[in-house]
Amino acid sequence: MARKPKPPVPPEILAGFRILERFLEVLRPLDERRTKDPRELDPRRKFDAKGYFVMMLFTLLNPVIGSMRGLCAASKSRRFAEGTGLPPVSLGSFSEAQAVFDPEILRGVLRELLSRGGDDLPAELRGKLGGTAVEAIDSTVWEAVGRMEWACWRDQYSTTQKAVRLHLRWRIFGPGCGGAQITPGRECERRVLRHDLLEAGVMYVGDRNYSGDYGLLRRIGEIGADFIVRLQDKSVIHELEKLPISAKEKAAGITHHVRVALGGRGAKDEGWRLVRIQRPGGENVMILTNVAVERLSATEICEIYRQRWKIEGFFRWLKCVLPCRHWLAEGPRGVAVQVYCALIAALLLAAHNGRLPGKRAMEGIRLWMLGWLDDDELAAWPGIAKKG
Incomplete structure (x- = not known):
């Protein structure tokens, strides 16, 4: 047959x-x-x-x-x-x-591809965030050759310590690049975000490095954007108001939910919230955000921050796959x-x-x-x- x-x-x-x-x-x-x-x-x-x-x-x-x-x-x-x-x-x-x-x-090509792809926000977040794009911010480095004198890294005058840094805004819910910038390896992540990558209508999700610049966090709010960042342990915290924690949030490991001011003398109330969650291993993680409690609950803030690891996975894919x-x-x-x-x-x-x-x-x-x-x-x- x-x-x-x-x-x-x-x-x-x-x-x-x-x-x-x-x-x-x-x-x-x-x-x-x-x-x-x-x-x-x-x-x-x-x-x-x-x-x-x-x-x-x-x-x-x-x-x-x-x-x-x-x-x-x-x-x-x-x-x-x-x-x-x-x-x-x-x-x-x-x-x-x-x-x-x-x-x-090529940055224009990236923007065009982003507009075609959209953002796959979960249904429960789409109604609360509307058109806000949720993007992780971070950077990664590639080793460069000694001839690339412009690519300074740890030592400006070294011929062996050369690196190229990619500063990236990566969509958390669905692959997408909201912005990218290539710099020498020693370029500060916070400076590049402030001067080259900030945009209104975006929720930036970053690690504790970004929480070290309160001026940058204020600037994000001033342009009409949001942030969710991990707060550095050394930060000076002034608790202004305790916010309610539900039984479900307590069961999820959330121990503190407060409105705070940061800094030494003269710290101002910026309307920022601090959520502290205890991980299963016993580590306490402090998450800072300027998103109002009416828009996102403490649990949702923690879940969005937990998804930040996706940008680390993308960097690994970019270098290894x-x-x-x-x-x-x-x-x-x-x-x-x-x-x-x-x-x-x-x-x-x-x-x-x-x-x-x-x-x-x-x-x-x-x-x-x-x-x-x-x-x-x-x-x-x-x-x-x-x-x-």
């Missing part, structure tokens, strides 16, 4: 992994509207910004290429030209590109392009089924890109099929 033909693979199964095509779909209108560097308009130039960004993204998704030389060599192959539509690229042209093409356009490790460029612009492309790759991959692909799923995607899996085999690969 003849074998029954397999049903065709649904187009939506594979559409989520045609990363380069989907990236260009978002990039093109932004590229057409931007003001270009005069060097880009040279009629002799064949290698444009779109080509540079596509090559960066291609390298992040390809398991074979791990260097600029390998990438430029691959660009001379027929299959690379057919798949990307790019001309062969020399080492000199690729190296020069980091000084010519502005990575700012994608991974973004080897630098294809060494200037600040080129490094920013590579890291922004890694974030874009994460959002495009997560758009398929609402979550980042795990290690096994990434293996299937890369084998498919290499031609070792056909469409049916990719659709059946573990972690690829959509939920539900």
Whole structure:
């Protein structure tokens, strides 16, 4: 008996992994509207910004290429030209590109992808928070090579202690990047948040480092945003008013719920709340927020803070599963392009089924890109099929 033909693979199964095509779909209108560097308009130039960004993204998704030389060599192959539509690229042209093409356009791509993805707030929070986006704030560092003199870290004059820092706003309820900034490793997280990443209508969830700057916390409230941060143990606390704690909240480990003022003499009532929760191991965690008790209960504040770990999980995914490790460029612009492309790759991959692909799923995607899996085999690969 003849074998029954397999049903065709649904187009939506594979559409989520045609990363380069989907990236260009978002990039093109932004590229057409931007003001270009005069060097880009040279009629002799064949290698444009779109080509540079596509090559960066291609390298992040390809398991074979791990260097600029390998990438430029691959660009001379027929299959690379057919798949990307790019001309062969020399080492000199690729190296020069980091000084010519502005990575700012990629931040626009991140914002566009965020607007398309939305935020999967739980139903009970959606009614209370309305359109407020809940985002974890943190940073992570990558080791840099000694030649990257701009990437100062612990010792400004050391040739070995070089690092690049990614400052990130990451959506807690559903993958999404609310903002990102690339700086030298020694750059302060709080300074970058204050000057580059603050935005109204966002609830920022941060670790205890952010609670060390009361001026920053006031600024967050002044622009119409909210914060939930872990309070440092050394903080000077003035209890102004005890707030009620329900039996359910006590059972969850909440021991204190008070309105507080922070600082030494002259501490002002900012309307901030302090929630202290005792973890199962006996550790006491103090959580500070400017969110009114009418909007979120003490239990909900603690639960939102508990979800902050998701940004740590994303950093691990970015470094270990994608991974973004080897630098294809060494200037600040080129490094920013590579890291922004890694974030874009994460959002495009997560758009398929609402979550980042795990290690096994990434293996299937890369084998498919290499031609070792056909469409049916990719659709059946573990972690690829959509939920539900």
